[in-house]
Amino acid sequence: MPNFCAAPNCTRKSTQSDLAFFRFPRDPARCQKWVENCRRADLEDKTPDQLNKHYRLCAKHFETSMICRTSPYRTVLRDNAIPTIFDLTSHLNNPHSRHRKRIKELSEDEIRTLKQKKIDETSEQEQKHKEINNTNAQNSNTEGGEEQDEDILPLTLEEKENKEYLKSLFEILILMGKQNIPLDGHEADEIPEGLFTPDNFQALLECRINSGEEVLRKRFETTAVNTLFCSKAQQKQMLEICESCIREETLREVRDSHFFSIITDDVVDIAGEEHLPVLVRFVDEAHNLREEFVGFLPYEADAEILAMKFHTTITEKWGLNME
Known part of the structure; x- marks a missing residue:
């Protein structure tokens, strides 16, 4: 079943293999910003988990600098990506049409509040960057004179996450082997040109993500849902x-x-x-x-x-x- 873009006045769907679709983030603060920018009143009462599972935005609503293509098979959003490109007026040309995605009309006070909020967030981010740079400079000075320990160092957080991630992938692969499930779900000649259809491996991967597996969710939360999470070569x-x-x-x-x-x-x-x-x-x-x-x-x-x-x-x- 294809995912339709949740943005108002957007009719794109995830069967377009050349256009990336992204889940709403589970982080409450970021998710709220996505909903606010979408101007969808019917999404305001939904939880981040509900939005993450059932709603998507296509790449057309993000600045190109917010989208990274890490390989021919993988398109991801930057961690701080916020959708900012929306068509909020074209429905006015046809006022009698029925709209599945109602646009929330903002009052002048709400518009002023949003503008002030963006200004505050920008200044807060600049302050955080300054603090991080100062901390890094202090740490480099402190560690400069210390000798490195020759003992085996414990795994870093990133290494632990990579280990858990690979463990999850191999668990899926082993399950498919035990159940005699082929990795490919469809023959190449069965899929119409330009249409994205996930293989069996990706379908099980998405199932585990939607079931709440944290390590996979963190890895693929910003990845386009209509691209391969794990390539044929991998x-x-x-x-x-x-x-x-x-x-x-x-x-x-x-x-x-x-x-x-x-x-x-x-x-x-x-x-x-x-x-x-x-x-x-x-x-x-x-x-x-x-x-x-x-x-x-x-x-x-x-x-x-x-x-x-x-x-x-x-x-x-x-x-x-x-x-």
Whole structure:
């Protein structure tokens, strides 16, 4: 279901893949500014959580300096971004039309109050910047003569957040693997040109964000809702990491068992290339006979070349002793 822009006199919707759409912020102060600038009276009684879940603004309502394109797949707002570009008059040309988004008419007193509020906020921000600069200067002078501790330093707040963020992404990936859910939700030829349709991975990611997962919300709150949160390249890297971890855990058990045998299955076609499935059979610590898949090897028609590559992969890459 597409998201419609909440701004008055704006009919854009999130199926336009070339136009970013952004959630209302959960921060009460910033959210209030968004609502005030939208001039939507029907949004004033809604909570920041309700606005964040159900309402969006398109990029056309923000200054270009407030929008950052961090990659071809990701468009984000700056932390202090406030929408300032609105069409509040075009509906006056057609007074008899029905408006789904009613515009709040401001009195002269309210206009004066808003102007004064903006002036106060600007001066307050300037004062904060001065205080931060002074504090940084003092800290640099204090730390200049101190020797760095050679012990391992604890994780910084940013590192902890990155760790939790990656943990959440891998939890989604592992869940999809266990449930046999493909990462892609649609074939490329099924999606009309210019239309944005999230894949299965992004759909689950958005579900966890809307369920209140703080680490994902903080990471993607300012990200356009109709762009990829996690690109295909990043998903592929995560799959490779999972593959490596699972294989290494299996091979560790094989090494501990001392005795094992290598088994191959019928050649399979992967992306137009022939590969040989490789499995290993061994007895684990609980004395259970197990047979585990450990990977694919590119198939070679020449038996000698295949045997050489097979032996090299098993002994050098996977670290198994074939003696």
